[in-house]
Amino acid sequence: MLSNQHRFSSLLVPFSYGLDLLIINLLAFYLPINFENALLFHCYLSCAWVILSLKSNFYEVYRYSKATRILILLFTQFVFFFLILYAFIGFFKQPNISRLELGKYFLYVGLVISIVKFLNYYLLMSYRKRIKGNLRNVVVIGKNKKADQLVNVFKERVEYGFQFFKQFSTKVDGFKLENSFDYISENNIDEIYCSVSELTNKEMTHLINFADNNLKTLKFIPDNKNIFSKKLKFEYYDYIPVLSLREIPLHEGINSFVKRLFDVVFALLVIVFLLSWLIPLMAIIISLESKGPVFFRQKRNGVDNEEFYCYKFRSMAPNNDADNHMATKNDMRITKVGRFIRKTSIDELPQFYNVLFGSMSVVGPRPHMVKHTSEYATKVNKYMVRHFVKPGITGLAQVRGYRGEIEKDEDILNRTKFDIFYIENWSLFLDLKIIVQTVLNAVSGEEKAY
Structure with a gap:
């Protein structure tokens, strides 16, 4: 329905980090630098390289x-x-280190990493140009000098990997944004480039809402209008300035890698030390009270709106309404054991297998049933922005009190608001804070945990 098939590779930057660190450490190992503590030297250089790269944006090289x-x-x-x-040498008092060999090491590292970086740059461009891989389908809305120049860049600089589909002129008779929306949806367009000067504020708002709700990346060809209140990011395609409206930290390769690494480690710890004995225990308890499977699986919508099976401990008697109606207060379908495990959120623990297998994250927007996603996508503005990242076992909206049953419109509106804030302001520290708050809420009990 509403999916984005062409996400930026999350592996390229982590791979580059790993390759460069391998070069730095291998050369240090084989060259006769004569350091007294090899492990200290390797740890020092590796940590320094990572910190320096983050500060200098060394791996922020775009198409x-x-x-x-x-x-x-x-x-x-x-x-x-x-x-x-x-x-x-001075920090760790290493007088025996050969300054000459250290200088040679520096030159070798600089030479090899420079060659690798340029080789990677040109191989990627060649891959896009000759093999037509890693492409982004794009359209341009607007017909003026700057818009035409950008279209020429898309057509001539094929190594950038932009596959130009169509340019919409707002000046022709009968132009309607809705027609361009239909074309964008039918042709799986990834990115929309809009000339700011050719749309009214109302049309611009309409376009922004469409892009958000349909998981399309929206960028602007700027002019002198001052219609935006939020911080925008300038980028240059050849010599054409382009503005990006929404920056999503988890679309940066290193951030995505860090979050995935944290998810895998955290999930493994929970599975090994908790679920390894809890699953057999829950299997016995659940089976004793009611007939049916120990686990309950249900289709939910995840990143890029792709469907996946979300796992839980079964907390209800088997019924035909599970995929259509969420649990309500005093729900007759919930078993006695189910009421306890829902109150303490134990029923959610099997989702750590979802995390391990990559369909979910420990922290993120909570996934909804497929039926409800389709419903909210048309009723709640910007609801689909939640699907730019993986859904989570817990999330910012949940720890702020917006979990469980949607009783009124305000519930889903506030949940969406907090989810979008999380997506635009992600940090590992924020994830840790949400996890701690989730544990505290589970211990103290929550009003809507039923």
Whole structure:
């Protein structure tokens, strides 16, 4: 229905980090630098490289970035790396280290990483140009000099990987945004580029809402109108300035890798130390009270609106309404054991298998039943923004009191508001804070945990 098939690769940046760290450590291992504590040296350089890369944005090279940007990044990175490298001698009092060999090591690291970085840059461009992979389907709304220049960039710079489909002119008779929306949906367009000067504020709001609700990336070709109140990001395609409306931290490769690593480690700890003995115990208790399976699985909508099976401990007697009606207060379908495990959120624990297998995250927007997702997508503005990231076992909306049954419109509106805030302001610290609050809420009990 509403899906985005072409997400940016989340593996490219982590792979680049790993490859560069491998080069740094292998060269340090094989060159005769004569350090006294090899493990200290490797840990020091690895940590320094990661911190320095984050500060200098060393791995922020986009499909439209120029080779000169890579040169600037390399120069900046290795100026500070040189200082950090020689600072090791003074910090850790290593008088026996050969300064000459340390200098050779610096040159070798700089040369190899520079070659690898440029090779990766040109191989990706060649892959997009010759094999037509890693493409983004794009349209342009607007017909003016800057819009035409951007279209030419899309057509001529095929190594950028933008597959241009159509340019909509707002000046022709009978132009309606809805017609462009139909075309965008029918042709699986990934990114919409809009000339700000050619749409009214009302049309712009309509376009933003469409992009949010249909998981489309919206960018602007700027002019002098000052119609936005939020911070926008400038990017340059060749020499054409483009504005990005929404920045999603988890679409950055390193952030996605960090969150996935945390999810896997956390899920494994829960599965090994908790679920390994809890599942057999719950199987006995649930089976003794009522006939039926121990686990309950239900289709939910996840990242990019793709459907997946979400697992829980069964808390209700088997019934035909499970996929259509969410649990309500004093719901007759809930068993005695089910009432306890729902109150303490124990029924949600099998979802750590969903996390391990990659369909969910520990923290994120809570997934809804397929029927309710279809309903809310048409009724709640920006509801589909929640599907830009993986759903979570717990989330910001849940710890703020918006969990369980949707009793009134305000419930789903506030849930969506908190979910979008989480998506736009994600950090690992925020995830940890939500996890701690979830545990505290489960211990103290929540009003809507039924």
